Amino acid sequence: MADVQIRDVHKAYGEVETIKGVSVDAPDGQFVVLVGPSGCGKSTLLRMIAGLEEIDRGTISIGGRVINQVEPKNRDIAMVFQNYALYPHMTVAVNMAFSLRLARTPKAEIARRVAEAARILGLTEYLERYPKQLSGGQRQRVAMGRAIVRNPQVYLFDEPLSNLDAKLRVQMRAELKDIHARLKTTTLYVTHDQIEAMTMANTIVVMHDGVIEQAGAPLELYDHPANTFVGSFIGSPAMNLIEGHCDGQNGAIKLAGEAVVRHGVHGVPAGPVICGIRPEHLAIVEPDADGIDVVVTTLEPTGSDTLVQARLGDQIISAQLRERIAAQPGDMIRLGSAPENTHLFDAKTERRLAATG
Amino acid sequence: MSDSDQKPAVETVPGLGMTARARLTNLTIDIVLFVFGILMVLPLVLLVANAFKTPQEMVAWPPTIIPADPTLDNFRSVLGETPLLRWIWTSLRFSFLSMVAIVITSSIVGYVLAKFQFRTLEVIFILILATAIVPFEVYMIPLYFQAQSLGILNSIWGLLLGYLVMSFGIFLIRQNVKHSIPDELLEAARIDGAGELWIFARIVLPLLRGPLGALAVLSFFQAWTAFAWPIIVTTSRDAYTIEVGLALFQTGFTVDLGRLSAAAAAVLVPSVTIFVILRRNFVQGIASTGVKE
Amino acid sequence: MLRTKKWRFAILAILPTLAIFAWVRMFPIWETLRLSLHRWDILSADKPFIGLENFRELFQDQLFLNALVNTTIIAFGVLFVTIPAALVIAALIYHRTRSRFAGFYETTVFIPHIVSLVPAAMAWKWIFDANLGPLNALLEFFGIPGQAWLFDPVLSVICIIILCSWQALGYAVLIYLVGFKNLPHTLFEAAKLDGASGIQRFFFISVPLLRPITLYVSVVTLISGFNVYAQAFVLASDSQGAPGRLVRVLVLDMLENAFRNYRVGYAASEAVILLCIVLVLTLVQFGLLREKWNR
Numbered sequence: 048m049a050d051v052q053i054r055d056v057h058k059a060y061g062e063v064e065t066i067k068g069v070s071v072d073a074p075d076g077q078f079v080v081l082v083g084p085s086g087c088g089k090s091t092l093l094r095m096i097a098g099l100e101e102i103d104r105g106t107i108s109i110g111g112r113v114i115n116q117v118e119p120k121n122r123d124i125a126m127v128f129q130n131y132a133l134y135p136h137m138t139v140a141v142n143m144a145f146s147l148r149l150a151r152t153p154k155a156e157i158a159r160r161v162a163e164a165a166r167i168l169g170l171t172e173y174l175e176r177y178p179k180q181l182s183g184g185q186r187q188r189v190a191m192g193r194a195i196v197r198n199p200q201v202y203l204f205d206e207p208l209s210n211l212d213a214k215l216r217v218q219m220r221a222e223l224k225d226i227h228a229r230l231k232t233t234t235l236y237v238t239h240d241q242i243e244a245m246t247m248a249n250t251i252v253v254m255h256d257g258v259i260e261q262a263g264a265p266l267e268l269y270d271h272p273a274n275t276f277v278g279s280f281i282g283s284p285a286m287n288l289i290e291g292h293c294d295g296q297n298g299a300i301k302l303a304g305e306a307v308v309r310h311g312v313h314g315v316p317a318g319p320v321i322c323g324i325r326p327e328h329l330a331i332v333e334p335d336a337d338g339i340d341v342v343v344t345t346l347e348p349t350g351s352d353t354l355v356q357a358r359l360g361d362q363i364i365s366a367q368l369r370e371r372i373a374a375q376p377g378d379m380i381r382l383g384s385a386p387e388n389t390h391l392f393d394a395k396t397e398r399r400l401a402a403t404g
Numbered sequence: 405m406s407d408s409d410q411k412p413a414v415e416t417v418p419g420l421g422m423t424a425r426a427r428l429t430n431l432t433i434d435i436v437l438f439v440f441g442i443l444m445v446l447p448l449v450l451l452v453a454n455a456f457k458t459p460q461e462m463v464a465w466p467p468t469i470i471p472a473d474p475t476l477d478n479f480r481s482v483l484g485e486t487p488l489l490r491w492i493w494t495s496l497r498f499s500f501l502s503m504v505a506i507v508i509t510s511s512i513v514g515y516v517l518a519k520f521q522f523r524t525l526e527v528i529f530i531l532i533l534a535t536a537i538v539p540f541e542v543y544m545i546p547l548y549f550q551a552q553s554l555g556i557l558n559s560i561w562g563l564l565l566g567y568l569v570m571s572f573g574i575f576l577i578r579q580n581v582k583h584s585i586p587d588e589l590l591e592a593a594r595i596d597g598a599g600e601l602w603i604f605a606r607i608v609l610p611l612l613r614g615p616l617g618a619l620a621v622l623s624f625f626q627a628w629t630a631f632a633w634p635i636i637v638t639t640s641r642d643a644y645t646i647e648v649g650l651a652l653f654q655t656g657f658t659v660d661l662g663r664l665s666a667a668a669a670a671v672l673v674p675s676v677t678i679f680v681i682l683r684r685n686f687v688q689g690i691a692s693t694g695v696k697e
Numbered sequence: 698m699l700r701t702k703k704w705r706f707a708i709l710a711i712l713p714t715l716a717i718f719a720w721v722r723m724f725p726i727w728e729t730l731r732l733s734l735h736r737w738d739i740l741s742a743d744k745p746f747i748g749l750e751n752f753r754e755l756f757q758d759q760l761f762l763n764a765l766v767n768t769t770i771i772a773f774g775v776l777f778v779t780i781p782a783a784l785v786i787a788a789l790i791y792h793r794t795r796s797r798f799a800g801f802y803e804t805t806v807f808i809p810h811i812v813s814l815v816p817a818a819m820a821w822k823w824i825f826d827a828n829l830g831p832l833n834a835l836l837e838f839f840g841i842p843g844q845a846w847l848f849d850p851v852l853s854v855i856c857i858i859i860l861c862s863w864q865a866l867g868y869a870v871l872i873y874l875v876g877f878k879n880l881p882h883t884l885f886e887a888a889k890l891d892g893a894s895g896i897q898r899f900f901f902i903s904v905p906l907l908r909p910i911t912l913y914v915s916v917v918t919l920i921s922g923f924n925v926y927a928q929a930f931v932l933a934s935d936s937q938g939a940p941g942r943l944v945r946v947l948v949l950d951m952l953e954n955a956f957r958n959y960r961v962g963y964a965a966s967e968a969v970i971l972l973c974i975v976l977v978l979t980l981v982q983f984g985l986l987r988e989k990w991n992r
Contacts, residue, residue, distance in 0.1 A: 099591050120597030132588035136610045146596035193592075429895065433789050434796060440786065441805030444863070448812065450831070451820035465834045509714040520707040528715065535722050537979050539924050541948050542968045545955050546728030547721060569718050600706035629813045631927040632948060636956060650815045651931055654822070661829060668816035679811045683804060686811065690868060691875045 049110025049123075049200040050075045051096065051233060056105035058091055065091050067257040068105070073201075073250070076231045078224075082244040083254035083280070089237045092254070093203050096235060097126050109201055120149075122201075125194035129206040131186045133178040133193075140165075140174040143192045157196075164195040167226065184215045191226070204236040208243065220246055241281050245269070253277050275321055275397040278390060284326045284354065284365050289339075290394065291322045298386065299337070302359065307337050310389040315400055323390035326354075329366035329382045338383030339364070343374050357382070448672060454665035455479065462661055478666035487642060488667060491649035495628055498560055498645060502567035502627035503620050509569050510619060514577025515608050519590060529578070536571030541632055548636050558643040566633040567626070573619050576689075580615040581608065618689030621682050628675065646671050733969045737962030744962070751966035761967065764950040767854060771929075771946065772922030774858035775865055779918055780911060782862070783869030788899050790870065791877040803874070810867030818931035821860045822847065825932070853933045853944045860928050865921065869914045876910040877903065909986055916982040920975050924948060947971055 051073040058066035066088045073079040081089040094100040096107055098119035106113050114122050125146075133142050140161055147157045165171045168188040178186055187207060194202055207223075208216045224247050227234055238244055244251045245265045252262040253276070260280075261273040272278035278286045291300040291308070293315050299307050300322050308322060332338045341357035341364050348354075348371060355366045357380065366382055374380050391400040449469060454462055456474040482488055517529045547566055556562040585608060593603045609616070634645040644652070650671065654664050679686060733751055737744045755761050790802045809817060824832050825846040833843030846852045880903070888898050904911075926948040933944035947967065955964035 094591075097591070097595060099594070119591075119595045124595065126592065126595050128588040128592060130586055130588055132586065132592035134589065134593075134607060136607075145593075145598075149597040149602075193596075430793065430796070433793055434798060437786070437789055437793065437802045438798065441802050444805050444866075445808055447820040447824055447863075448808070448817065451816070451823065454823070463829055465831070465838070467831050509717065513711045513714045516707045516711045520703065522704070522707070525707070525711075528711070531723075532718065535718075535726060537920075537975060538726055538972060539920065539975060541924050541926070541951070542972045542975075543722070543725035543729050545951075545961060545964055545968065546725040546732065548955075549728075549961075550721075550725065565721055568721055569714065571722075600703065604710075625811060629811075631814055631930075632952075636952060647813055647815045647927070650819065651927065654815075654819055654931065661823060661826075664819055665823070668819045672812055672816045675812060676808060679808065680804065683800075683807075687803070687807070687871060690810075690871055 049233060050077075051079075051201055051235060052106075052108045053092070053096070054106045054108075056092070056095065056107060057103045058088075058095065058100065059103055065257050066095075069254070069257070069259055070105075071252055071259070071262065073233055073235055075233055077249045078227050078234045078236065078247060079250045079252060080236045080238060080244040080248035081252045081254060082238055082241055083260075085239055087254040088257040089239075089254045090205055093126075093205055093235060093237045096122075096201070097124060097203050098122055120146075123199050124201045124203055125197045125199040126203040126205065127190045127194050127207045129209050131178070131190040131210075133186060133189055135178050138175050138177055139170060139181070139189050139192075142178070142189055143196050145193070146197050160196045160198070161192075164192040167195065167229070168192050183211050184219060187211060187219055191223075195226075195230070200233065202232055202234040202236075204234065206238055207236075208238070209240075216243075223247065242283065245281070251281075253280060255280075271399065272323070272390065273399050275323065275392050278323045278392070282325055282327075284367060286323045286325050286390070287329075287364050288392075289322045289324070289359065289362060289364070291320055293317055293320045293391070300389075300391075302339055308339065308384065308389055309337050309386040310391055311386040312391050312400055315391060319394040320400065321392040321394055321397065323392060324384050324388065326365045326367040328384045328388040329364075330368060330384065331370075331372065332381050332383035334381055336381070336383055338381045340379055340381050343376050343378050343380060345376060346372075346374065355380075448676070451665050452669040452673060454661060455669035457662065457665075459660070459662060478662040479670065482663045482666045482670070485663070486649065486653055486667065488646075488649065488670060490642065491644050491646040492671070494560065494563075494644065495646040498563045498567075498634075499624045499627040501560070501564055503624040505564070505568045506570045506573050506623040507616060507620050510573030510577045511609065511612060511616060512604070514574045515581050515604060517574065518578040518581035519585075519587070532571050532574055536575065540566065544633055544636065547633075551637055558638050558640050562637045563627075563630075563634055563645065566637075567623075567630065570619075570623055570626070573623060576615055576619055577612065580612060585611055614688065617685045621685040622689040625675075625679075625686075729965045729968050729972075732962045732965035734966075735962045737960075737965070739959040739961060747962075751963050752970075754963070755966060755970070760945060761950055764945040764947050765970075767944055768923055768925060768947045770854055771857055771861065771925055772919050774854070775861045775922045776915055776918050778858065778862040779865045779869050780915055783866055783873055783914070784904065784907070784911070786866070787870045787873030787877060788903060791874060792895070803871075806870050807867035809864050810871075814864070814927040815931055817864065818860060818928050821856070821863075822932055825856050847932060848943070850943060856932055857925065857928050857944060860932060861922060861925060864928075865918050869918065872910060872914050873907065876907045880906055912982055912985055916978050919978050923971060923974055 051071075053069060053071040056066055056069050057064065069088070069092060071079070071081075071092075081092060083089050091100055095102050096109075098114070098117065102115050106115055108114060109122060109124070134145065137145065143161045143164060144157045147160065152160075161174070162171070165174055168191055170185070170188055170192055173181060173185060173189075178189065181189065187210075190207065204223075208219050211219060220243060227247075236243075236247065248265055250262060251265050251268055253260045253268065255276050261268055261277045265281075268277060268281050272281060272286075275288055279288060289302050291302040293300050294317055298310050298312070300310060300320060301307055302322065308324070310322070339359055341359045343355060343357045344363070345356040346353060347356075353368045353370065353372055355368060355372075355374075357364050357366065364382070372380070392398060393400055450467055453467070453469050453471060455478055456471045456476070457468075458471075458473055458475055458477075461468065461472060513532075517525055517532075544566065551557055551562040551565050554561075554565075556565065589607065590603055593607055598606070629647065630645070631647050631651070634648045635651070638644050638648055641649075650667055653667060734746060734748060735744050736747045736750070786806060790799065790806075793799055793802070796802075824830050827833060827843060827845045827848065830846070832846065836843050844852055846856050884902055884906075885898055888902055893901060925946050929944050929946045929949060948971075951964045951967040951971070954960045954967065
């Protein structure tokens with residue numbers, strides 16, 4: 048068991064810097080998810096921890112030992128790849144035993160560990176099959192098993208669920224979480240799917256363009272996004288970001304037209320701001336209440352909710368309403384939200400303005 | 405079938421879902437292809453048949469495919485006159501060694517060029533690709549003098565000198581590695597603690613069985629059918645490959661058709677048999693020559 | 698450090714092959730280019746640089762010009778026989794892919810391509826034989842007088858074209874079949890619904906879409922046509938042991954100059970001309986392909 052410390056790490060390919068000074072702490076036994084859009088550098092970072100990419104500048108240490116110059120096999124890590132990287136010409140058992148054989152582990156010990164991992168993952172009856180005879184979910188489990196038998200200090204996952212269909216992904220998500228709860232091994236997990244991040248992580252690290260936008264507990268990121276990027280990246284459907292003007296006094300913001308929303312932030316100077324409101328925090332309000340008048344463009348009733356796309360000036364606003372509404376496309380409705388649910392961001396830096404409430 | 409909506413049901417054969425017309429077309433095509441196929445192999449079939457015929461039967465019209473009075477005289481006299489078996493043995497050894505050399509060099513270099521990204525390697529790859537279009541005939545004269553200065557004319561090593569490497573083989577393996585072996589597989593092995601040589605031998609090679617088989621068959625037959633190079637490298641009758649031996653044998657003044665056919669048949673029958681057995685490997689290999697990046 | 702380790706493996710792995718490659722490929726190619734600019738005879742010790750003199754002489758050399766013309770006629774003759782035939786045969790075989798005889802069709806068409814050149818040419822030499830051959834027997838059966846196929850320079854060229862096409866066909870059909878299998882199946886179905894007959898689908902869909910393949914097969918066929926040697930050696934050699942006098946081809950002329958006349962530099966410049974032909978064909982292919990994608 049060990050923690051992972053990443054200190055001011057840089058990486059460039061030729062002229063292009065893909066990692067621009069990143070520091071992450073993954074305390075012992077934690078499940079840390081690196082999330083961000085594709086090309087943000089999250090996979091590169093993971094591959095540097097694995098030793099598959101060189102580190103240009105900065106240090107990475109595992110359990111207090113700097114591993115910049117250590118061979119991948121000596122880092123005491125195990126990695127699970129998006130496409131599983133199972134050896135197609137070896138059976139499940141041989142795939143799982145592979146690294147132990149290379150390390151000249153005694154046969155009996157190998158057999159014991161493979162059996163144990165197979166038991167944990169429910170693979171016992173598939174041990175003699177070849178990867179191509181397995182379903183996607185089973186292959187995913189074999190890839191997990193290959194990591195588990197090594198009993199490493201750190202697990203690295205590179206988008207392990209991306210190749211699965213939606214239903215299986217939800218199921219494997221729960222299984223992974225369960226396995227982590229049992230093994231309690233430090234885990235770094237890369238994904239572009241913020242729902243995976245929200246549901247599995249102890250700590251989420253949001254990356255964008257080679258830098259860390261924000262790191263913290265899932266709900267912390269949801270409730271207090273540090274900037275507009277995190278605001279719109281975490282949460283689905285994405286947060287509405289509306290340009291507005293703060294009058295500087297009574298906690299009101301004028302948006303396009305005559306619309307007004309309230310916010311709970313103290314001491315915001317007068318001037319332009321970006322106002323962020325999550326679709327699920329919008330509701331239809333009385334005509335005389337504060338709110339924004341929008342023209343409905345599409346309605347998507349999902350049964351439990353109604354997803355509304357509506358037009359405010361030339362901007363599209365989405366709202367996730369709890370009730371079923373009678374409006375038709377073209378109708379005007381008035382949407383409002385509670386002041387504490389209004390996030391304010393600086394119009395220039397796009398950073399969060401103070402804390403709400 | 406869409407036709408059945410508009411046309412009367414008479415045209416549709418019940419249960420088969422195919423119109424009578426379509427069946428007639430297929431039958432016609434089958435007949436055409438069948439006849440064409442027979443015609444394509446007929447010259448070879450007749451040649452082999454001739455090998456077993458008596459001189460009288462050989463000039464009979466129409467030619468018979470199964471000899472009325474089969475005889476082995478032709479073979480007996482060819483074997484008496486020429487070192488045919490020795491030529492075949494030389495060709496076999498030459499082809500086998502060439503195959504081994506090409507499979508080894510192509511697999512290693514093809515793998516490295518596919519999976520190790522360094523600027524220098526790109527240059528090497530382009531160089532290899534560029535020389536691939538240069539026909540052997542263009543550079544075989546200087547190569548001959550190299551063989552001469554090494555003193556390996558009239559030997560199997562001289563033959564081999566021209567058939568040690570195959571640009572296309574390198575290209576074929578590179579493409580296959582690129583398309584069928586994901587980087588993650590190699591990375592997983594590195595994390596698992598495997599050395600580079602080990603990865604190549606135990607992971608890459610087993611996964612390349614198909615293309616390596618195709619390449620082996622291709623390179624073997626390339627050497628087996630080689631003509632221009634063997635004819636300049638070998639000048640003594642005992643060192644000929646079967647192709648050269650046959651070609652020079654058939655220019656002889658006194659050689660009759662029966663013995664010529666027997667000699668040719670002795671070469672054709674085994675190689676066609678091997679081809680029919682290895683057809684899949686062959687087709688895969690040849691087909692991949694046309695596949696571009 | 699991790700990098701250097703990978704580097705070391707890569708270098709060590711490819712170095713032996715690269716050395717062989719340089720030794721048996723690069724160096725001889727370079728030598729061909731170098732010798733072509735020298736008067737390089739085996740016999741004389743003096744081997745002076747003479748610039749393009751060899752090339753100037755070549756284009757006044759009747760034997761060489763004759764070889765160049767013959768070879769060009771053979772190469773294009775094979776092309777014009779092979780490509781249309783291959784396209785039709787491949788289309789027919791593709792149409793009957795699910796027939797239980799599909800394997801038979803492919804195999805029979807392909808066998809001539811894989812058999813050794815010399816025995817195959819010997820079979821055709823017998824077929825074309827003026828006295829013993831079945832071709833003349835067949836013609837006479839229909840009341841047409843037999844021809845001295847292999848003793849007439851023009852007829853011999855035709856014989857060589859027939860032999861080479863017979864051999865080239867299998868390869869072309871195979872490549873076309875790969876092409877057919879890669880064509881999107883829905884296109885044919887859409888055309889069927891649009892009311893196109895089988896023959897219309899062939900001309901309006903298969904032929905245009907297979908254009909890049911046609912281009913590739915054409916260039917390969919032409920290049921191997923320009924390298925024709927064994928076929929001419931066997932078919933057009935007279936029984937006096939003076940092989941290939943009747944139909945002179947480039948490779949033969951080159952080898953005679955090098956090994957019978959000992960004019961190696963002169964032969965090398967012939968090789969360079971052969972190389973130029975191949976280069977031009979390859980560049981034309983790439984040029985046409987690019988034009989196609991840009992349109």
